[in-house]
Amino acid sequence: MTTPYIELTNVVRSYDGRTRAVDGINLSVAKGEFITFLGPSGSGKTTTLMMLAGFEEPDSGGIMLAGNDITHVRSWKRNIGVVFQNYALFPHMTVRKNVAFPLEMRKVDAATIGSKTTEALALVGLTDFAERYPTQLSGGQQQRVALARGLVFEPDVLLLDEPLGALDKNLREHMQVELKRIHREVGITMIYVTHDQSEAMTMSDRVVVFRGGKIEQVGKPIELYDRPKTRFVAEFIGDSNILDLSSVNQHEGWVEHQSIGRIKVQHFNPSPSTEPRYLLVRPEELVTLPDGVEPPDNSFTIEIGTIIHYGNESVMIGSIPGTDVSLRVRVSARAGRDLPDRGLIRVGWSATNGYVV
Amino acid sequence: MIAWESKAAKPYLLMAPVVAVIAVCFLLPILNVLFLSFTEPTVSLHNYARIFSVPLYLRVLANTFKNAALVTVICLVLAYPLAYTLVRRGPVIAGILLAAVAIPFWTGFLVRTFSWLVIFGAEGPVAGVMRWAGFEPPRMLFTTFAALWGMTHILLPYMVMALYGVMKRINMQQIKAAESLGATPVIAFWRVFVPQSLPGVINGCVLVFTMCLGFYVTPVLLGTPTDMMIAQLIGQQVQELLAWGFAAALSVMLMICTFAILAIYDRFFGLQRLWG
Numbered sequence: 001m002t003t004p005y006i007e008l009t010n011v012v013r014s015y016d017g018r019t020r021a022v023d024g025i026n027l028s029v030a031k032g033e034f035i036t037f038l039g040p041s042g043s044g045k046t047t048t049l050m051m052l053a054g055f056e057e058p059d060s061g062g063i064m065l066a067g068n069d070i071t072h073v074r075s076w077k078r079n080i081g082v083v084f085q086n087y088a089l090f091p092h093m094t095v096r097k098n099v100a101f102p103l104e105m106r107k108v109d110a111a112t113i114g115s116k117t118t119e120a121l122a123l124v125g126l127t128d129f130a131e132r133y134p135t136q137l138s139g140g141q142q143q144r145v146a147l148a149r150g151l152v153f154e155p156d157v158l159l160l161d162e163p164l165g166a167l168d169k170n171l172r173e174h175m176q177v178e179l180k181r182i183h184r185e186v187g188i189t190m191i192y193v194t195h196d197q198s199e200a201m202t203m204s205d206r207v208v209v210f211r212g213g214k215i216e217q218v219g220k221p222i223e224l225y226d227r228p229k230t231r232f233v234a235e236f237i238g239d240s241n242i243l244d245l246s247s248v249n250q251h252e253g254w255v256e257h258q259s260i261g262r263i264k265v266q267h268f269n270p271s272p273s274t275e276p277r278y279l280l281v282r283p284e285e286l287v288t289l290p291d292g293v294e295p296p297d298n299s300f301t302i303e304i305g306t307i308i309h310y311g312n313e314s315v316m317i318g319s320i321p322g323t324d325v326s327l328r329v330r331v332s333a334r335a336g337r338d339l340p341d342r343g344l345i346r347v348g349w350s351a352t353n354g355y356v357v
Numbered sequence: 358m359i360a361w362e363s364k365a366a367k368p369y370l371l372m373a374p375v376v377a378v379i380a381v382c383f384l385l386p387i388l389n390v391l392f393l394s395f396t397e398p399t400v401s402l403h404n405y406a407r408i409f410s411v412p413l414y415l416r417v418l419a420n421t422f423k424n425a426a427l428v429t430v431i432c433l434v435l436a437y438p439l440a441y442t443l444v445r446r447g448p449v450i451a452g453i454l455l456a457a458v459a460i461p462f463w464t465g466f467l468v469r470t471f472s473w474l475v476i477f478g479a480e481g482p483v484a485g486v487m488r489w490a491g492f493e494p495p496r497m498l499f500t501t502f503a504a505l506w507g508m509t510h511i512l513l514p515y516m517v518m519a520l521y522g523v524m525k526r527i528n529m530q531q532i533k534a535a536e537s538l539g540a541t542p543v544i545a546f547w548r549v550f551v552p553q554s555l556p557g558v559i560n561g562c563v564l565v566f567t568m569c570l571g572f573y574v575t576p577v578l579l580g581t582p583t584d585m586m587i588a589q590l591i592g593q594q595v596q597e598l599l600a601w602g603f604a605a606a607l608s609v610m611l612m613i614c615t616f617a618i619l620a621i622y623d624r625f626f627g628l629q630r631l632w633g
């Protein structure tokens with residue numbers, strides 16, 4: 001990474017003086033990055049964002065922005081845009097007035113306010129709605145106004161706290177694409193909070209996984225998916241098969257599970273943080289093995305339990321007889337329909353497709 | 358067809374008792390007053406002419422408006438910060454403050470008025486404290502000050518409730534949003550909070566002002582005849598002079614003024630909003 005644009009150092013924040021909502025966070029963000037905070041409810045995402053925005057002050061630790069210490073700078077003196085989940089538009093002002101507000105606060109001259117506001121409204125595709133009031137807009141349109149308002153004054157960073165949370169699925173996907181387009185066009189650093197992992201995967205340059213006020217892992221989406229550092233990340237992101245391991249032999253390339261024995265693996269977490277360790281195999285890495293097909297490195301017979309049809313694909317869940325191990329296998333929609341409801345089937349995966357967390 | 362008609366008529370039938378009560382207890386007396394104002398002692402417009410030809414009566418009318426306006430402004434100035442605190446503070450503080458506003462509200466206003474008689478009395482606690490501090494207490498009872506004070510005390514809860522009702526619907530995240538957009542807390546308050554609280558301000562003012570216009574007991578008990586308000590004048594005309602016709606004309610004037618204010622309010626804001 002190049003020199004960090006935003007840097008959080010050992011940031012701690014407690015609301016009640018006992019439990020820490022944010023518990024020692026270190027994070028560097030490069031200029032122009034699209035960073036997503038992902039984590040379960042109450043993990044400290046919003047609190048961290050609010051400290052970046054200046055609405056909360058850290059109990060200890062520091063926040064740097066573009067080389068300046070902003071830890072204790074009041075929010076209105078930072079140059080940071082915020083988009084709230086409920087939009088927080090000003091209902092008594094027209095769309096144009098809402099968007100012009102940050103420019104008025106900066107005492108920009110009227111002509112510039114006019115042109116910049118028009119430009120920002122065009123960016124989010126709301127040119128024709130400038131004279132309406134927020135209550136006369138749909139949720140998606142209100143979201144765009146909030147975006148335009150947060151971008152129009154060219155802030156150093158745009159913070160977005162679950163901005164699409166209140167939208168229905170189709171609109172949300174549409175807005176995800178829009179947001180990415182805006183990010184590309186404007187080139188602004190964005191920090192985005194969500195607890196929708198697929199949203200985090202599709203939009204982000206890097207994802208920060210929060211857990212209990214701490215950062216569990218930071219990385220590109222694909223890194224988190226393929227090389228999670230902890231079981232929590234492995235389970236939180238994507239669908240997964242996770243096996244508890246009783247022993248690990250990285251040198252010889254195998255691991256052992258108490259009831260199903262040795263499993264061949266090629267990839268190991270170089271710096272494991274947990275003991276015991278776990279084997280992660282993504283459901284799409286498992287293949288069903290018709291009779292006569294050469295088995296891959298690891299193969300097991302499983303008893304079909306449930307088949308979930310998603311329409312475009314299916315997931316078969318089965319257990320290895322005589323053990324408590326159940327496996328999720330992703331199959332094509334067609335294959336899913338052709339599978340028998342119950343019975344035994346052979347499945348397997350190759351050593352390169354497992355990862356020892 | 359008939360079935361349909363009876364169906365449609367039913368809801369109105371349900372209103373019949375209320376309509377009857379209103380007609381008997383409310384409309385009839387008003388009509389009676391109207392009638393009296395034109396017929397007592399003789400059939401003429403004389404009673405109305407008298408209001409506008411005698412300077413004293415015009416002064417009372419002006420005084421009524423002046424006092425009502427003063428009380429309204431004082432209530433607003435006192436209630437606004439209080440209501441603002443109610444919405445900005447946590448539920449515990451808000452609860453205590455709301456109770457502090459509501460409990461006197463439930464105490465009869467006669468009781469509250471009499472309590473001021475005691476407090477402001479020549480031997481009352483206020484005078485006592487002043488003497489203790491070495492002042493000769495000024496006369497407090499039976500002054501304009503006492504009348505305004507008493508009315509403010511009684512009408513303040515209406516203003517607080519009107520403001521609070523509107524303020525608690527304002528999304529406080531907007532203030533944060535304004536601050537993130539570069540507004541200082543003071544500017545955010547004036548540009549974002551105050552404009553959205555205006556409906557409450559208008560509601561509260563109309564409510565307090567119209568109630569104040571017809572206020573009787575408190576100004577009579579605490580105020581001075583030299584600073585008479587219209588309700589007091591009406592009472593005097595009836596009780597002391599038995600001038601029923603003139604009192605009725607004054608009442609009609611008061612009613613017209615009140616209706617005019619409500620009509621203007623209705624024209625711009627819609628009367629149903631007055632009740633939250």
Ligand SMILES: Nc1ncnc2c1ncn2[C@@H]1O[C@H](COP(=O)(O)OP(=O)(O)OP(=O)(O)O)[C@@H](O)[C@H]1O
Pocket residue numbers: 015016021022039040041042043044045046047048195
């Ligand atoms: N204003 C507050 N007062 C007291 N505690 C708070 C406050 N805001 C958050 N907390 C607590 O701090 C912790 C972290 O909350 P935070 O809002 O940062 O979580 P989050 O990751 O944003 O969760 P979500 O996904 O539900 O929005 C939680 O345990 C929460 O209860």
Ligand SMILES: [Mg+2]
Pocket residue numbers: 045046047
């Ligand atoms: Mg949150």
